[in-house]
Amino acid sequence: MSTQERQGTQSPQSPDSPQEEIYTWTGRARRWLLKRLPPQKLLPQDQPSYVSSWIYVFGMASLAALGVVIISGLVLSLNGPQWYHTSGLGHFTNSVHLWSVELFFLLMVVHLWGKYWMAAWRGGRVLTWVTGVIAFAVSIAAAFTGYLLQTNFDSQWIAFEGKDALNAVGIGAWFDVADLGQMFAWHIELLPIGVGAIVVLHVLLVRVHGVVPPIDATEHPWNESEGPR
Amino acid sequence: MDIVASAPGIYLGWGAVTIQLGHLIVIVVMLVLFALALLLPFPNARRRR
Numbered sequence: 001m002s003t004q005e006r007q008g009t010q011s012p013q014s015p016d017s018p019q020e021e022i023y024t025w026t027g028r029a030r031r032w033l034l035k036r037l038p039p040q041k042l043l044p045q046d047q048p049s050y051v052s053s054w055i056y057v058f059g060m061a062s063l064a065a066l067g068v069v070i071i072s073g074l075v076l077s078l079n080g081p082q083w084y085h086t087s088g089l090g091h092f093t094n095s096v097h098l099w100s101v102e103l104f105f106l107l108m109v110v111h112l113w114g115k116y117w118m119a120a121w122r123g124g125r126v127l128t129w130v131t132g133v134i135a136f137a138v139s140i141a142a143a144f145t146g147y148l149l150q151t152n153f154d155s156q157w158i159a160f161e162g163k164d165a166l167n168a169v170g171i172g173a174w175f176d177v178a179d180l181g182q183m184f185a186w187h188i189e190l191l192p193i194g195v196g197a198i199v200v201l202h203v204l205l206v207r208v209h210g211v212v213p214p215i216d217a218t219e220h221p222w223n224e225s226e227g228p229r
Numbered sequence: 230m231d232i233v234a235s236a237p238g239i240y241l242g243w244g245a246v247t248i249q250l251g252h253l254i255v256i257v258v259m260l261v262l263f264a265l266a267l268l269l270p271f272p273n274a275r276r277r278r
Binding site (some may be wrong): 057102109 | 258259262263265266267269271273
C-alpha cells in the first residue's frame with residue numbers, strides 16, 4: 001500500500017462528518033461523547049479568569065490528597081498488617097495513609113463550603129453538585145471502615161458503638177462492623193471503587209459544564225457553547 | 230503507640246456543648262483556610278485570560 005493510500009484510509013473524520021454513516025451503538029456512543037466532551041473541553045489549556053482565586057484551589061487539592069490516600073493504601077494492602085503494625089516503614093506508611101485522609105476531608109469540607117456559598121449547582125450543574133455530595137458520603141463510609149481496621153482497642157470501641165446503629169437500620173448482616181474480613185473487603189475493594197468512580201464522574205461533569213463562575217460574574221462562553229481555546 | 234492508645238484526650242465544654250480539642254482545632258483550621266482563600270490575592274499566573 002502506498003503512503004498516499006495509507007493516509008487516505010486513516011484520515012480522521014469529525015463525528016459530525018456527513019461522509020460517515022453512524023449505524024452501530026458504538027458509533028452513536030462516540031458521537032454523543034465527542035459532542036458532550038470534546039478533547040478541548042476534557043483537557044483545556046486555559047481557564048476563565050475568575051478561576052484565579054484560592055477558593056478554586058481546594059477541589060484540585062482534595063484530588064491530590066485522595067491520590068496520596070490511594071497510593072499509600074495500595075502499599076499498605078500489598079504488604080499487609082504484619083508489616084504495617086511491626087516495621088518502622090510500615091508505621092510511617094500507615095501514618096501517611098491516616099494523615100492524607102485527614103487532609104482529604106479538611107480540603108473537601110473547605111471545597112464544599114466554597115461551592116455551597118457560590119451556589120455551584122447553577123447553570124445546569126445539578127449533577128456535578130449531587131455527585132460531589134455522594135462522593136463526600138461514600139468517603140465517610142470508607143474512612144469509617146478504615147478506623148475499624150486499626151485492630152486496636154480504639155477500633156473495637158468504634159465497631160461496637162456503630163454495630164447497634166447499623167443493626168437498628170437493618171443493614172447489620174451485610175455491613176457487619178465486627179467482621180474484620182468483611183470490613184477489609186469494604187475498605188480496600190468496594191468503597192475505594194465507589195469513591196474512585198464517583199470522583200471520576202464528578203471531575204468529568206466539571207469538564208462538561210465548565211468551572212462555575214462566582215455569583216456576580218457572567219457565565220463564560222467557554223462553559224456554554226464555544227468550548228475552551 | 231502506647232501514648233496514643235492510652236491518652237484520654239482533652240475535652241472542652243461550655244454548658245451542654247462538649248468538644249474534643251483535636252476536633253475543635255480541625256474546625257478552626259478549616260474556617261481560617263476558608264477565610265484566607267477568600268481574602269488573599271491569587272498570584273498572577275502566566276497567560277491567564
